[in-house]
Amino acid sequence: MTMFVLLPFFGVSVTFFIGRYLEKHGYQKEDVKRLHIILEENWGRGRFVKDVQEIIGHHIIAWYLLSMALFLTGNVVGAAISVVAMFLEIFSFIPIFLLMVQWTMDIPFSLYALASGEE
Structure with missing residues (x-):
């Protein structure tokens, strides 16, 4: 039900952004x-x-996340806060994940260097 409620907003948003993109390339918004x-x-x-x-794909993903958050929370404010929190959590943990990957890749090489006496 929530996806159908958000569908008109999705259509207007996609039309607006595609119209702006067409204007950048010499077409009119009506095109x-x-x-x-x-x-x-x-x-x-x-x-x-x-x-x-x-x-179109980015709009589908964004509106899907918003509609699922609306479905799970039951109110619009809670859904908006949930979506913003989800994006903040993803982007704030990227540096931590990169450090974890770097440590995971570096530790075996460091242990090999210590064991073999090489630098």
């Missing part, structure tokens, strides 16, 4: 209606098609 023709014209030329796919 979103003929997006399938524009994609056929530009297929295989540069990053245009890939960028449009990324815009």
Whole structure:
């Protein structure tokens, strides 16, 4: 039910961002209606098609996360706080994960160097 409630917002948001992207490439915002023709014209030329796919994909992921948070929490404020907290948690733990990977890779080499007497 929550996904269907958020579906109009998803459609408006995707249309707005694709319209802005089309304006950057010399089209008009109203050309979103003929997006399938524009994609056929530009297929295989540069990053245009890939960028449009990324815009749509990122919106699907963001709205899915928001709708699932809304479904799980039951209120809009709690859902928004949950999504923001999730992104903050992911991005704040990236340095810690990188340090853990570095230690995991470095310890065997250090132990080998200590055991063999090499530097």
